[in-house]
Amino acid sequence: MSDDRTITIDDVAKLAGVSRATAGRVVGNYGSVSEKSRERVWDAVRQLDYQPNLIARGLRSQTTKTIAVIVGSIRNTYSTALVYAVEKEAQKKGYNVLICTTHEDIEKELKHLKDLNSRKVDGVILMSAYRADANMDKKYKEFYISKLPIVFVDRSIPGINRDVIQSENFDASYKATKYLMDMGHRKIGIIATSNFSTVQERIKGYKAAFANAGIEYDESLIASVDELSDKMSRKVCHEFLEEHPDITALYILNNSLCSGVLLDLKERQMKIPQDISLLVWDDEEYNELLDITTIEQPITEIGKQATRRLFELIGEPEETTDFECKKLDPELIIRKSCTLPKYRK
Amino acid sequence: MSDDRTITIDDVAKLAGVSRATAGRVVGNYGSVSEKSRERVWDAVRQLDYQPNLIARGLRSQTTKTIAVIVGSIRNTYSTALVYAVEKEAQKKGYNVLICTTHEDIEKELKHLKDLNSRKVDGVILMSAYRADANMDKKYKEFYISKLPIVFVDRSIPGINRDVIQSENFDASYKATKYLMDMGHRKIGIIATSNFSTVQERIKGYKAAFANAGIEYDESLIASVDELSDKMSRKVCHEFLEEHPDITALYILNNSLCSGVLLDLKERQMKIPQDISLLVWDDEEYNELLDITTIEQPITEIGKQATRRLFELIGEPEETTDFECKKLDPELIIRKSCTLPKYRK
DNA sequence: TTGAAAGCGCTAACAC
DNA sequence: GTGTTAGCGCTTTCAA
Numbered sequence: 001m002s003d004d005r006t007i008t009i010d011d012v013a014k015l016a017g018v019s020r021a022t023a024g025r026v027v028g029n030y031g032s033v034s035e036k037s038r039e040r041v042w043d044a045v046r047q048l049d050y051q052p053n054l055i056a057r058g059l060r061s062q063t064t065k066t067i068a069v070i071v072g073s074i075r076n077t078y079s080t081a082l083v084y085a086v087e088k089e090a091q092k093k094g095y096n097v098l099i100c101t102t103h104e105d106i107e108k109e110l111k112h113l114k115d116l117n118s119r120k121v122d123g124v125i126l127m128s129a130y131r132a133d134a135n136m137d138k139k140y141k142e143f144y145i146s147k148l149p150i151v152f153v154d155r156s157i158p159g160i161n162r163d164v165i166q167s168e169n170f171d172a173s174y175k176a177t178k179y180l181m182d183m184g185h186r187k188i189g190i191i192a193t194s195n196f197s198t199v200q201e202r203i204k205g206y207k208a209a210f211a212n213a214g215i216e217y218d219e220s221l222i223a224s225v226d227e228l229s230d231k232m233s234r235k236v237c238h239e240f241l242e243e244h245p246d247i248t249a250l251y252i253l254n255n256s257l258c259s260g261v262l263l264d265l266k267e268r269q270m271k272i273p274q275d276i277s278l279l280v281w282d283d284e285e286y287n288e289l290l291d292i293t294t295i296e297q298p299i300t301e302i303g304k305q306a307t308r309r310l311f312e313l314i315g316e317p318e319e320t321t322d323f324e325c326k327k328l329d330p331e332l333i334i335r336k337s338c339t340l341p342k343y344r345k
Numbered sequence: 346m347s348d349d350r351t352i353t354i355d356d357v358a359k360l361a362g363v364s365r366a367t368a369g370r371v372v373g374n375y376g377s378v379s380e381k382s383r384e385r386v387w388d389a390v391r392q393l394d395y396q397p398n399l400i401a402r403g404l405r406s407q408t409t410k411t412i413a414v415i416v417g418s419i420r421n422t423y424s425t426a427l428v429y430a431v432e433k434e435a436q437k438k439g440y441n442v443l444i445c446t447t448h449e450d451i452e453k454e455l456k457h458l459k460d461l462n463s464r465k466v467d468g469v470i471l472m473s474a475y476r477a478d479a480n481m482d483k484k485y486k487e488f489y490i491s492k493l494p495i496v497f498v499d500r501s502i503p504g505i506n507r508d509v510i511q512s513e514n515f516d517a518s519y520k521a522t523k524y525l526m527d528m529g530h531r532k533i534g535i536i537a538t539s540n541f542s543t544v545q546e547r548i549k550g551y552k553a554a555f556a557n558a559g560i561e562y563d564e565s566l567i568a569s570v571d572e573l574s575d576k577m578s579r580k581v582c583h584e585f586l587e588e589h590p591d592i593t594a595l596y597i598l599n600n601s602l603c604s605g606v607l608l609d610l611k612e613r614q615m616k617i618p619q620d621i622s623l624l625v626w627d628d629e630e631y632n633e634l635l636d637i638t639t640i641e642q643p644i645t646e647i648g649k650q651a652t653r654r655l656f657e658l659i660g661e662p663e664e665t666t667d668f669e670c671k672k673l674d675p676e677l678i679i680r681k682s683c684t685l686p687k688y689r690k
Numbered sequence: 691t692t693g694a695a696a697g698c699g700c701t702a703a704c705a706c
Numbered sequence: 707g708t709g710t711t712a713g714c715g716c717t718t719t720c721a722a
Contacts, residue, residue, distance in 0.1 A: 401699035
């Protein structure tokens with residue numbers, strides 16, 4: 001149509017016969033303008049099909065109306081449910097959401113954090129890739145406590161005093177283990193992921209259940225899968241069961257390990273629950289179909305509360321000294337994958 | 346530490362004892378500077394922990410080193426695999442990826458496109474929510490052919506002459522249908538999603554297979570699920586099978602419909618493939634476990650090629666008049682969910 | 691309620 | 707190789 005130059009607020013102002021400032025006030029919806037000016041400006045906007053340049057606005061106003069959510073992977077129903085909840089909540093406030101993935105690599109996480117800071121996002125929801133056994137570089141640590149508002153979700157970092165919203169992992173794990181023990185299971189094999197804070201808490205709950213029942217547990221009954229792929233979890237499961245054929249129940253600490261485990265069980269022609277009981281963290285679309293007993297985390301609620309908290313932080317000009325650590329209760333959904341151990345029957 | 350003011354390139358320049366321009370050249374890695382200056386600037390950067398302001402850089406350079414990928418949902422293995430492939434490719438070029446979801450709502454798609462334009466992303470990978478039966482507002486249409494580089498993926502919009510990378514849906518659907526027909530199936534029920542271009546092509550392939558065999562097909566054997574949820578696909582499947590108890594094979598055009606269908610089949614205690622055959626588009630983690638025969642699309646390759654093409658478009662200053670429409674071949678993965686129809690045995 | 695002017699932090703153009 | 711200057715498009719004083 002007209003010429004190719006990008007249309008700016010000045011063009012709008014000129015056409016509307018007002019100053020740039022007034023046009024800006026109308027489009028940006030701030031300050032006060034007369035009804036008449038407002039109309040004329042909107043008319044001009046429509047006529048020119050003016051699109052405000054958010055980059056320029058961001059530079060000037062020092063706020064981008066964007067938050068970020070950092071998760072390990074986008075190919076995981078749990079993370080994905082979190083992202084979904086965050087987006088939903090953010091949309092209500094008119095914020096955009098930037099999704100970042102770490103592939104559970106803490107270096108990538110820090111890179112993202114740095115980049116997001118440079119991009120001037122207003123805040124971050126962080127499901128950290130930090131592992132309990134990692135040594136946290138001092139410089140990194142400083143980063144987590146910078147001025148950028150952050151709400152931790154699911155996983156926390158010891159020594160970093162910032163808001164955390166997560167599941168009550170210890171209790172839920174205690175109850176789940178007790179549920180299996182009450183059925184008579186003693187050889188309960190754990191298949192875990194890397195050493196995230198959540199995993200630690202769940203293992204503590206497991207151990208506490210044993211301790212409380214006055215039964216010794218076998219430290220070798222804990223297997224770890226470092227790479228979250230079907231192939232890897234299948235392999236780990238395979239070796240684990242080879243080494244410990246006396247295991248009567250499998251307690252899987254992460255849904256993304258489940259299909260690999262099931263594939264190995266299928267190969268061995270082991271039936272669930274006749275040959276082995278199965279209990280899994282996080283509900284999956286297929287868990288209902290396969291009748292798998294599950295610990296379901298309130299991830300939608302976690303995402304919602306985390307986002308709300310983040311907006312509180314963004315709202316406050318000064319950094320607040322006090323922080324919350326909220327724990328929400330998961331729910332044990334009993335289906336049909338757990339029964340008495342074989343030898344008991 | 347020092348005072349709270351944000352650190353800019355001017356601070357770095359001052360500390361390094363060079364001009365702002367030189368400092369900028371070092372940090373932004375452009376132009377030429379002496380080794381000596383370079384060192385001094387980097388020293389200053391480290392000392393001050395300077396983080397460049399990407400907003401300012403974007404405003405000035407008119408490029409954000411960011412592309413966006415728009416998909417229907419983030420809770421779908423197919424979309425998610427696409428996003429993954431795009432991210433991987435973008436990372437190589439040092440680009441960031443903004444993930445946007447439309448929930449298959451064309452209005453949301455346009456809103457995103459507008460916003461991304463305002464945000465000055467450098468380009469967009471678009472899995473459009475456009476449905477064949479929608480009437481495309483002229484103004485919308487103009488948007489798709491704007492200056493913003495876009496590469497369509499998976500789904501195309503008729504009349505929009507831009508690059509498209511997608512599966513060869515017609516052929517693959519033809520082959521899959523023929524595979525079932527060769528087994529003796531005549532009552533093949535389709536469970537489809539909304540009327541996306543891909544769905545249309547797949548149905549055409551299905552019809553062609555019938556036509557080619559000189560067999561009439563029954564138009565009522567096509568069911569549509571408008572809302573992609575387990576609950577909904579389960580319900581549609583239920584009513585569909587009630588109405589057509591003579592169906593011997595189910596041909597599901599989208600993986601996210603599958604678990605709902607399986608749930609209904611389970612409720613009816615119908616065994617696969619003894620009671621009914623099943624063939625599904627898109628591979629899922631659980632398809633291998635459940636031995637479901639699948640049409641696997643080369644989504645990773647699609648994402649890769651689309652991203653590369655997008656970078657080509659971004660590279661070229663003028664809008665190219667010619668566009669590509671590339672079609673990649675899906676693969677039929679034969680497992681055990683299809684067999685002879687019951688009456689044949 | 692409005693307009694003029696300043697300036698957010700950076701890079702590009704141009705001179706030296 | 708380096709510095710000076712202008713200005714990306716907007717919002718925000720400040721004064722009228």
